[in-house]
Amino acid sequence: MQEVHVMGQYSQLAVGDIYTFLEACGVTLLVTLVSLVLGTLLGTALGLVRCSKNKIISSLPLIIMEPLRNSPLVVQLFLVYYGLPMVFGILLDAYPAAILTLSLNTAAFFAVLVHNSITAIPVSQWEAGYALGHGKASTFVNVIFRQALRLLIPQAITLYINQLQCSSMISLISLRDICRIGQLVSVRTMQPFLVWGIVFALYYVISFPLARLASYLEKRVNFSY
Template identity: 30%
Template sequence: MQDSGIQVLFQGTNFLRLLEGLLVSLRISIIAMGLSVVLGIPFGVIMTSKNMIIRFISRIYLETVRIMPQLVLLFLVYFGAAKHVGVNFSGGMAAVIVFTFWGTAEMGDLVRSALISIPVHQYESGFALGMTKIQVHWYLIIPQTVRRLLPSLMNLLTRMIKTTSLVVLIGVVEVVKVGKQIIDASRYTTPTAALWVYGAIFLMYFAICYPFSMASALLEKKLKD
């Protein structure tokens, strides 16, 4: 008699393995997001430069990241670096590099948009009060920029968490890979396992991403009030 698909989730350590795979996905996205914020903030400031050459180079980087699929970038770093540069990155390291490369560009554009959205009179008011350029940025511009950034920052984190599912194609044993292993092991005894396993993975991603989406919507609504 065939076992029902839902039983596969709780056989042995299957569910625990799924959670461990999810932690791998989260670790990659959180590390990449942290690096993206650190590198993206100065990049966003650079993008507001009045130097046309600097703006042009920054725009080329941003558009390259947006046009090139993340999967292609993963293959270029994971396979290309080993073959042409002689550097063997692990799947996890290659994923962090690619997502940081992508996240830095996106974060920089968010910072740029937030900075240019600050009205000019905010700067003028600060200077009129006798503030230095550093004080104007620290006390007036940066706090307003951070408020504008938070909703978009959470959306970027959500996108990054979801996109980590691509790293299965470079050998990273994350939640989707673990799910496939469980399904393959139960293919003949439990043909319906795929529905339940991928359903569980969907709920895991939903449980993580939905709170960020809600928080982003609430912040956006609050900022508009």
């Protein structure tokens, strides 16, 4: 062991690395979770506006949604992290930059899901609500929203998993998330198979159960109109 240290800059994977990886998991999960919460809230708002009957109002959210959905997350991240501070003359820390970008990105995709889920509910369901004496708001809350939610949840989970994978991009603005630590440790130990194996496993362990849950819920959604 000693020799390895003396001879080269490479070192074995050490016990300390376990803590580093755990910390990294914390970073990944923190950034992802905060962004998902913010993104979901904003996305729901945008999605509801998209459902407006007024064509002009309903297309307004597209102005921010489309660029976010049709450009790479890295570019968005760099634009926010390096670009915005230049324009506004402020210093933006990596954490807020990462969370801001991921939240906006999540919101754009979430809004589409919300919009699609609501429009997927047939008009006959609205009519049924009205026929029972519900007002517009009441029909929405009691009839439409609950059905839309059942369509939405599995797709939302899939989106969340996807955003978790996307969160690895924050390593490119040097946040010490799982991916970044993997990179550092892999270079240091020269054991790419072991280190990236651990990284794969960490992401997989978080994602896979969620993916299973999503496909289970998806199968349970069995509407027949």
